[in-house]
Amino acid sequence: MRTGKKDIEELYSELERERETRQDLIADTRSITVSTKAGVTILEVVLKDNVMSYRVSELAHRQIADRLQIPYKYYERMLLEYPKLLDDNINGWFYKNPERRMLRALDGNLRAFLSARYRRLDNLELADHILPVIRELKGCEIISCDITATHMYLKVINKTMKAEVVPGDVVQAGFVISNSEVGLGAIKVEPLIYRLVCKNGMICKDYAHKKYHTGRQVEDTDNAYELYSDATLAADDKAYFMKVQDIVSVAVDESKFLLTVDKMRQASEAATGENPIQTVELLGDKYLLNKNERASILRHFALNHDFSRYGLVNAVTRSAQDTPDYNRATELERLGGIILIDDLVGSKMSKVVSGKTIKVFPPAA
Numbered sequence: 001m002r003t004g005k006k007d008i009e010e011l012y013s014e015l016e017r018e019r020e021t022r023q024d025l026i027a028d029t030r031s032i033t034v035s036t037k038a039g040v041t042i043l044e045v046v047l048k049d050n051v052m053s054y055r056v057s058e059l060a061h062r063q064i065a066d067r068l069q070i071p072y073k074y075y076e077r078m079l080l081e082y083p084k085l086l087d088d089n090i091n092g093w094f095y096k097n098p099e100r101r102m103l104r105a106l107d108g109n110l111r112a113f114l115s116a117r118y119r120r121l122d123n124l125e126l127a128d129h130i131l132p133v134i135r136e137l138k139g140c141e142i143i144s145c146d147i148t149a150t151h152m153y154l155k156v157i158n159k160t161m162k163a164e165v166v167p168g169d170v171v172q173a174g175f176v177i178s179n180s181e182v183g184l185g186a187i188k189v190e191p192l193i194y195r196l197v198c199k200n201g202m203i204c205k206d207y208a209h210k211k212y213h214t215g216r217q218v219e220d221t222d223n224a225y226e227l228y229s230d231a232t233l234a235a236d237d238k239a240y241f242m243k244v245q246d247i248v249s250v251a252v253d254e255s256k257f258l259l260t261v262d263k264m265r266q267a268s269e270a271a272t273g274e275n276p277i278q279t280v281e282l283l284g285d286k287y288l289l290n291k292n293e294r295a296s297i298l299r300h301f302a303l304n305h306d307f308s309r310y311g312l313v314n315a316v317t318r319s320a321q322d323t324p325d326y327n328r329a330t331e332l333e334r335l336g337g338i339i340l341i342d343d344l345v346g347s348k349m350s351k352v353v354s355g356k357t358i359k360v361f362p363p364a365a
Contacts, residue, residue, distance in 0.1 A: 011152075130154070150180055165265055175192050177248065190204065191253070202336040312339060
């Protein structure tokens with residue numbers, strides 16, 4: 001499992017710093033203008049007595065393009081080759097079709113361009129509510145945590161709940177809590193399987209709980225204005241986070257853990273095909289893995305000399321440790337869980353490659 005922040009104290013300090021420096025606005029798009037030079041876009045928001053200026057992040061660019069229904073490849077081409085055309089497009093559509101949007105900024109960067117209905121369920125409040133619950137869970141320990149530009153992650157194991165998949169291969173139960181402040185998904189609590197022999201983590205999204213960021217429409221206004229509503233929303237947020245606390249308190253479910261372990265045992269007896277290279281290529285094609293990810297998976301697949309489905313799952317989750325980006329590493333840990341489930345449900349397919357029959361994975365559930 002990839003490590004992020006060295007400990008929860010470092011992560012919490014960063015959350016507090018971000019709380020002090022972040023800015024959230026609701027703005028009529030007619031009060032917004034953008035200007036692009038050398039591939040850098042600056043967005044300005046006219047307030048009643050001030051003008052706020054932010055550098056637009058890649059994610060915010062994508063969200064603006066999506067909202068204005070501009071294909072992102074064309075949007076990106078304008079950004080790099082014809083910035084004035086991009087500015088004219090954005091400014092023109094902002095004025096022609098006015099609407100109120102939520103702007104989330106941090107450290108001088110516009111990190112998100114969101115609906116005015118977006119409900120801010122932020123990382124610091126989430127941590128404040130769930131860290132005491134984790135501390136009270138017997139045998140639980142946070143083994144990895146991080147905060148990226150798009151997500152916060154807490155990965156927890158329960159040392160008292162473990163099982164043996166095959167002789168000498170012990171796994172422990174756990175769970176992953178994740179949240180996005182920038183519109184990239186709900187608060188999630190997902191079961192985690194932690195393999196002691198190589199410190200791999202596999203996320204089982206089938207048993208995940210989600211809580212979505214959707215709230216009441218913010219009142220109409222003709223101008224942009226800054227939101228100072230942390231206290232206003234405190235009561236609603238407290239009720240919401242109490243539900244998350246309840247989910248976390250029962251996140252380590254022994255029956256679901258044992259069901260997953262049983263699937264892992266079945267996978268240890270399931271062949272993946274006659275050619276490991278072709279198996280990894282098919283996997284990469286289906287799940288859009290890049291060259292480095294494919295090479296890492298194949299290397300671990302070959303080094304372990306376990307060409308069962310379980311061996312492939314472990315190669316994928318082990319490759320997460322080689323991935324520099326924590327978000328992507330977590331996605332590879334989820335992919336391990338998908339591969340495990342997909343091989344055991346639904347119809348199996350096959351594909352002839354170079355005269356040999358190779359299994360192709362059925363569609364994800």
